[in-house]
Amino acid sequence: MTSVPAIGFEYRPSRGFERALACVTVLAAVAVWLSGMPWWGCLPVSFALGAALALACRRWRGGAPRAAMWAADGHWMLRQAASEDVAASLLSFRTGPACLWLRLQPASRPPVSLLLAPDNSDADLRRRLRMRLAATRTEEPVAAP
Structure with a gap:
């Protein structure tokens, strides 16, 4: 993209x-x-x-990070409690009618799950994340059988 x-x-x-x-x-x-x-x-x-x-x-x-950022180049950054930025990769995601569940793998740490629900995030953020996740899913190359 x-x-x-x-x-x-x-x-x-x-x-x-x-x-x-x-x-x-x-x-x-x-x-x-x-x-x-x-x-x-x-x-x-x-x-x-x-x-x-x-x-x-x-x-x-x-274990939850304080902030997260999905950069334009597709890399994730998580800000931990000690104001330490850690690079992460997206393992999986699930979308629901009002929720978005992200599973991220920080470098040399256990996986982190982020649940974005109506009580901890706004609808516009969840909509933008859903749109970008859908676009990245379609950009992945399909393996030939």
Whole structure:
């Protein structure tokens, strides 16, 4: 693509995703209590579910970059919490009606997932990213069988 502008945005983890995760955890705990298991068996399972929720939310918030930029040449840059810029490559992406999920691989670090939802990004940013992702998908060469 020629003359494609860079797309940069500040990122904060989606609170809606954390709320949905908490609702699923509560439903799982209710299912355990309704399963017919004795109360002394349900109690530790419920505590384990709560601990798993707390760890998942901490990991979701802690590993997220503070900002991201998709340069005109197709390279990604992530700004980490310590104001350190790290080059990254796009591993995969998923689009939904109101959300966009990006999976990026920073250099010498574990992969990072960015969920862009209505509560943490504006519609124009998600639209521009969707359009550019669709254009890059069509530009990839198709392997001959």
